[in-house]
Amino acid sequence: MDTASGRWFVEFWAMQIGGETMRAAAALSTSAAILLGQAVTIAQAQAPAVPKFKGTYAFLSTH
Amino acid sequence: MVAPPDVLANAVRNVDPKYAGNMGTQTGYITFTPLVANPAKGHLVLTSTKIEGGAVRIHGNGFNWSQSAFNIPSTAYSASGTGFTLGSENFTMTYGNVVGGIAHTVNLIERDLSSTNGDQNCFLAITATWQK
Numbered sequence: 001m002d003t004a005s006g007r008w009f010v011e012f013w014a015m016q017i018g019g020e021t022m023r024a025a026a027a028l029s030t031s032a033a034i035l036l037g038q039a040v041t042i043a044q045a046q047a048p049a050v051p052k053f054k055g056t057y058a059f060l061s062t063h
Numbered sequence: 064m065v066a067p068p069d070v071l072a073n074a075v076r077n078v079d080p081k082y083a084g085n086m087g088t089q090t091g092y093i094t095f096t097p098l099v100a101n102p103a104k105g106h107l108v109l110t111s112t113k114i115e116g117g118a119v120r121i122h123g124n125g126f127n128w129s130q131s132a133f134n135i136p137s138t139a140y141s142a143s144g145t146g147f148t149l150g151s152e153n154f155t156m157t158y159g160n161v162v163g164g165i166a167h168t169v170n171l172i173e174r175d176l177s178s179t180n181g182d183q184n185c186f187l188a189i190t191a192t193w194q195k
Contacts, residue, residue, distance in 0.1 A: 049144045050103045050142060050143055050144050051103070051142055051144075051158045051161065051165075051166035051169070052097055052102040052103060052142070052164055052165050052166065053095040053097065053105075053107075053142065053165065053166060053169065054095055054096075054097050054102070054165050055094065055095060055165070055193060055194070055195055056092050056093070056094045056095075056193075056194045056195050057092065057093045057094075057095070057167075057169070057191035057192055057193050057194055058090075058091075058092055058191065058192055058194050059089075059090065059091060059092070059093050059109075059111070059189055059190060059191035059192070060088070060089070060090050060189070060190055061088065061089045061090075061111075061187060061188060061189040061190075062086075062087075062088050062187075062188050063085070063086065063087055063088075063089075063115075063175055063185055063186060063187040063188070
């Protein structure tokens with residue numbers, strides 16, 4: 001496997017599966033590239049489509 | 064001689080408010096405890112102080128204004144990308160200031176149809192900011 005063919009396979013597979021798998025696939029692709037001596041850049045994660053809330057929040061409500 | 068117009072013919076003589084309306088405000092704290100398996104869901108606890116009263120008061124109708132504690136014990140919630148459900152109430156939601164996957168700011172609005180105080184024309188709006 002060379003770098004180019006490995007990346008194309010991983011990206012195509014991830015686009016069909018979704019977000020979590022895409023991140024796993026990206027990590028896999030990164031590992032493969034490192035093994036092959038390639039420099040890689042990981043894109044910054046975007047805000048989640050479904051937010052999580054944790055801890056204490058101060059609130060103001062009006063009704 | 065022309066008779067003077069009856070200026071009271073169409074005047075309002077009586078007001079019978081059927082729904083006084085309810086308006087008020089609250090401030091306090093909400094603590095979210097998400098589920099480990101599905102962190103978009105979990106339980107929350109709310110403690111607050113509420114000030115509320117009748118929006119329309121005519122001749123003593125409606126209900127008095129008051130200040131009181133308002134607390135919600137542990138209650139299930141769930142979030143989607145644009146909505147937030149607390150118990151049986153469904154809010155429209157926006158959020159922001161996401162840090163480490165946790166949204167530190169959330170805005171919620173809904174039409175409030177749940178009360179029996181004659182406030183079927185009420186809305187509820189909540190803005191919450193992460194404290195700790």
